[in-house]
Amino acid sequence: MRALIADDDRTTAVILSRTLAGWDIESVVTHDGAAAWDLLRAEARPSLAILDWMMPGLEGVELCRRIRADASLSHMYVLLLTSRDSRADMVTALDAGADDYLVKPFDPEELRARVHVGVRVLALQERLAERVVELQDALSRVKQLHGLLPICSYCKRIRTDDNYWHQVDRYIAQHSEAEFTHGVCPSCYETVLSEFPR
Numbered sequence: 001m002r003a004l005i006a007d008d009d010r011t012t013a014v015i016l017s018r019t020l021a022g023w024d025i026e027s028v029v030t031h032d033g034a035a036a037w038d039l040l041r042a043e044a045r046p047s048l049a050i051l052d053w054m055m056p057g058l059e060g061v062e063l064c065r066r067i068r069a070d071a072s073l074s075h076m077y078v079l080l081l082t083s084r085d086s087r088a089d090m091v092t093a094l095d096a097g098a099d100d101y102l103v104k105p106f107d108p109e110e111l112r113a114r115v116h117v118g119v120r121v122l123a124l125q126e127r128l129a130e131r132v133v134e135l136q137d138a139l140s141r142v143k144q145l146h147g148l149l150p151i152c153s154y155c156k157r158i159r160t161d162d163n164y165w166h167q168v169d170r171y172i173a174q175h176s177e178a179e180f181t182h183g184v185c186p187s188c189y190e191t192v193l194s195e196f197p198r
Contacts, residue, residue: 001119002044003027006036006060007052007081012104016050016081019108023115033058037066040073047075047122048115053082053093061096068097075125077118081106 003020007013008031017027028046030036034057040049049067051060058066060080067073080098082089090101099121100114149171150159157165169180184192 001025001048001122002046003048003050004036004039004046005029005050006031006033006055006063007050008032008055009052012052012081016111019111020115023112025115025119032056033060033063036063040067040076041070045073045076048077048079048118050079050081050115051098053080053084053089061093061098064093064097075122077122079114079118081111 001024003025005013005016005020005027006029007016010031013029013031017029020027025048028039030039033051033055036049036051036055037058040046040063049063051063053060060082064078064080067076067078077100078098079100079102080093081102081104082093083104085103093101099118102111102114151157151168152159152165155165156168158168158171159165160171166174169182172178173180
């Protein structure tokens with residue numbers, strides 16, 4: 001797990017970095033919003049961001065908006081860490097795209113709990129993405145019928161590419177995941193009965 005810490009208070013940034021290291025989370029630190037934005041768009045981008053609200057360059061709330069507007073970053077878990085403690089500020093931050101909000105000075109145990117929520121959410125997103133890839137792969141391997149099927153207008157057999165004629169049920173079974181059961185429809189039943197003397 002890799003995290004971005006963006007805070008213009010260097011002491012807070014160092015404390016956060018050391019705290020995350022104690023939880024086996026590698027971090028990269030920056031002290032202004034513009035540099036944070038550059039790091040977020042780098043090739044080795046972090047999956048977790050802890051952002052200060054008030055920073056030079058770009059404020060944390062604006063970074064949240066940019067992160068949510070960028071499809072390649074939309075999975076990122078964002079925690080806004082700020083001295084702004086009003087309810088309106090918290091609502092503004094969450095509306096801008098922050099996943100969580102923590103007020104400075106922070107309690108280390110509360111930070112730990114909130115960061116671990118983020119780690120769990122990211123792990124769930126990763127597993128979900130893996131399942132989507134598996135499902136897409138499985139879907140691509142499902143046999144499908146498509147195109148024109150040459151069918152005999154009398155016996156209803158289907159001609160294959162190698163010029164063999166097959167029963168409809170056999171052809172469909174070979175070219176799809178469908179399985180068949182057999183029965184007799186009412187009109188055929190009447191036809192069959194009429195062929196036998198009573």
